[in-house]
Amino acid sequence: MIKLEDKVSVVIICVITFMAIFYSFMFLSDNFAAAFMERSGSPAPNETTLFWMGSWGFIYLSLAVGNIISLLVPASESRTYFRAMTFLAFVSFLRALGNAIIAEGDVFLPPLIASFIVAVAFSVVLSRTKSRAGAHFGWL
Amino acid sequence: MFKTDDKVVQICLAISYAILAMYAFINFFNPAYIIDQYPSLESNDTTIFFLIWYGMMNFGAVAGLVYMGYKGLDRAYFAYAIPLSLLFVWWGYSGQASLEADEQRWAATILFAVNFLALVIARIRGLGAFNFDKADTSWGTDDKIVKVVLYLAIIGQVVFIIQYFVNPAGFIEQTPGLEMSDTAQRFADGLMYFAVAWTITLLYQFRCGYSMTMIVTGLVISVMFFAMMLNFQASGVVEDGGNAQLTAVVIGNFVGSLILFFRLQSQH
Numbered sequence: 001m002i003k004l005e006d007k008v009s010v011v012i013i014c015v016i017t018f019m020a021i022f023y024s025f026m027f028l029s030d031n032f033a034a035a036f037m038e039r040s041g042s043p044a045p046n047e048t049t050l051f052w053m054g055s056w057g058f059i060y061l062s063l064a065v066g067n068i069i070s071l072l073v074p075a076s077e078s079r080t081y082f083r084a085m086t087f088l089a090f091v092s093f094l095r096a097l098g099n100a101i102i103a104e105g106d107v108f109l110p111p112l113i114a115s116f117i118v119a120v121a122f123s124v125v126l127s128r129t130k131s132r133a134g135a136h137f138g139w140l
Numbered sequence: 141m142f143k144t145d146d147k148v149v150q151i152c153l154a155i156s157y158a159i160l161a162m163y164a165f166i167n168f169f170n171p172a173y174i175i176d177q178y179p180s181l182e183s184n185d186t187t188i189f190f191l192i193w194y195g196m197m198n199f200g201a202v203a204g205l206v207y208m209g210y211k212g213l214d215r216a217y218f219a220y221a222i223p224l225s226l227l228f229v230w231w232g233y234s235g236q237a238s239l240e241a242d243e244q245r246w247a248a249t250i251l252f253a254v255n256f257l258a259l260v261i262a263r264i265r266g267l268g269a270f271n272f273d274k275a276d277t278s279w280g281t282d283d284k285i286v287k288v289v290l291y292l293a294i295i296g297q298v299v300f301i302i303q304y305f306v307n308p309a310g311f312i313e314q315t316p317g318l319e320m321s322d323t324a325q326r327f328a329d330g331l332m333y334f335a336v337a338w339t340i341t342l343l344y345q346f347r348c349g350y351s352m353t354m355i356v357t358g359l360v361i362s363v364m365f366f367a368m369m370l371n372f373q374a375s376g377v378v379e380d381g382g383n384a385q386l387t388a389v390v391i392g393n394f395v396g397s398l399i400l401f402f403r404l405q406s407q408h
Contacts, residue, residue, distance in 0.1 A: 001352070001405040021367045026374070028169060035375030 003074050009125045013067050016118055020064035027057030040108040075129035082122065082131045089119040143212035144266055152262035156221075157205045159255045160198050163248075168195030179243045180235075186318045190327035196368070197334055200361035207356045211408065216351030218263040219344040224337035225256040231333060235326055272347055280349020286403055289396045290350065293358075294342040296389065297335045304332040315386060316379035350400075352408045359397040366394040 004010050026032045033053045037045045045053065063085070070078040093115040100107045126132050141150050166173055171191035175181045201224075204217050232249030279290050303310055311328045312318045345351050369390045372378050 001408045018363065018367065021363065022370055025364075025367050025371050029371065031377060032371045032375045035377070039374075 002071050004071050004078070004129070005075055006125075006128045009075070009128050010071060012121045012125050013071055016121055017064045017067040019114065019118065020060045020067065024057045024060035024064060027053040027060065030054075033057075040111070041106065075131065079129070079131040082126050082129060083133060086119070086122040086126050089115065089122045093119040141209050142266070146265055149213070149262045149266040152258040152265075153205060153208070155258040156255050156262070157202060159251050159258075160201050160205070163251075164195050164198035164202055166195070167191045167198065171195075177247075178245050180239050180245075181323055182321060184319060186312075186321070186324045187327070189318060190324070190330075192368070194327075194330065196361055196364040199364060200357045203360040204353050204357035207353050211353070213262075213266045214351050214353040215267055215348065216341050216345050217353045217357070218259060218267070220337050220341035220354060220357070222256065222259050222263060223340050224333060225252060225259055227333040227336065228252045228330070229256055231326070231330055272344070274347055275349035278346055280345070281404070283403055286350070286400060289399050290342065290345070292392070293396060294339065294346065296392070297339045297342065300335045300389075301332060301339065304328075304335070308332075311383075311386075315383040316381075317377070350404070352404060355397070355400045355404060358393070359401045362390070362393040362397040365390045 002010060004013070026036055030050050033050055034045055037043070037049075066081060066085075070081055075082075093112075096112040096115040100109070100112050142153060144150065168191075171188045172183070174191055175183045175187060181187050201221060204214075204221075208214055208217060229249065229252045232246075232252050236244045236246055236249055279287050281287065307313075308328065309320060309325060311331065312320050312324055318324060341351070341354055345354065369387065372382070
C-alpha cells in the first residue's frame with residue numbers, strides 16, 4: 001500500500017503528518033486555539049483571530065492529506081511536492097526564528113522547535129528520495 | 141471505481157459516501173450547526189463532545205469507502221456498515237419518536253435509512269450472496285502479533301458492550317466534564333452501537349480473514365482520537381485527570397492500529 005521506497009522517509013512523513021493533524025485540530029477548535037494562544041503568552045483571541053486560526057487548521061489538514069498521498073505513490077511522483085514542502089517548512093522556521101528573536105520577555109519555544117524539526121526532516125526526505133534539484137550542500 | 145462496472149453499486153456507495161461525509165464534516169467541524177437544528181439538543185460541552193466523537197467515527201467510515209473505491213468491495217466493511225447503519229436508523233427513529241411533535245426533526249433518520257438501503261443494495265449487487273467462507277487460519281494470517289492485536293480488539297469491544305449493559309450511565313459518570321441528561325445518555329447508547337458493529341466485523345474477520353479496509357478505517361479513527369486526546373490534554377480542559385479507561389483505550393487503539401497497518405500494508 002505504501003509505495004514510497006525509502007523507509008526512513010516513510011517514518012519521517014508519518015511523524016510530520018501526525019504533527020500536522022495535531023495542529024490542525026488545535027486550530028480548528030476554538031477552545032483548543034484559545035488555550036494555545038494562552039500558552040504562547042498572546043492576548044486572548046477574538047472572533048477574527050479564531051476565524052483565521054481555523055483557516056490555518058484546514059491548511060494543516062490539507063498538508064496532512066498531501067503527506068499521506070505522498071506515502072501512497074513512488075518518490076518520483078512526489079518530487080515537486082517534497083521540494084515545495086521543504087521550502088515551506090524552511091520559510092516557516094525562519095519566521096518562527098524571527099519572531100523568537102524580536103519577542104519581548106519569555107519566548108514560547110514549541111513552534112520554533114517544531115518548525116525547525118519539520119524543516120530538517122523534509123530536507124532529509126528530499127535528499128533520501130533524490131528529489132533535490134540543482135546544487136546543494138549534500139550533507140543534509 | 142470499486143473495481144466494478146455496476147453503476148448501481150457505484151451510485152449507492154456514492155450516496156452512502158455523501159451522507160457519511162456530510163455528517164462527518166458537520167459533526168466534527170461545526171457541531172453548533174447540528175445543535176441549532178435540533179431543539180432537543182442542549183448546547184453544552186457534553187453534546188459537542190459526542191457530536192465530535194460521532195464525526196470522527198464517520199470519517200473512519202468515509203476512509204473505508206475511499207479505500208474500497210481504489211481496492212474493490214470488501215465484505216468485512218459491509219459487515220460493519222450495514223448493522224451500524226441499521227442500528228442508527230433505530231437510534232434516530234426512537235429518539236425522535238420520544239419527543240414532542242414540535243421538537244421532532246426527521247432529516248437525520250431519513251438519511252440514515254437511505255444510507256442503510258444504499259449499503260444493502262451495493263452489498264447484494266456487488267458481492268452476491270451472504271457467505272462466511274472460512275480462511276485457512278484464524279484472521280487469515282500467520283502473523284502472531286497481528287493476531288494478538290486483533291484478539292485484544294475484539295475483547296475490548298466485548299468488554300465495552302458488557303460494561304454498557306451493566307451500567308449504561310457508566311461512561312458519562314466516569315468521564316469528568318460530561319453532564320448526564322436524556323440526550324447525553326442517548327449519545328452514550330450510540331457508542332455501544334459502534335462497539336456492536338465493530339464486534340460483528342471483527343468476528344467476521346476472525347473467520348474469513350482480516351480486512352485491510354477495516355484496518356484503514358480503524359487507523360483513521362484511532363489517529364483522529366489520539367490527536368484529539370492530546371489536544372484535550374494540552375489545552376488543560378481535562379478535569380480530574382479525565383477518564384483513565386478512555387485514555388488507555390485511545391492510546392491502545394492508536395498503537396494497535398499502527399501495528400496492524402504497518403505489518404500488513406506491504407501485502408496490499
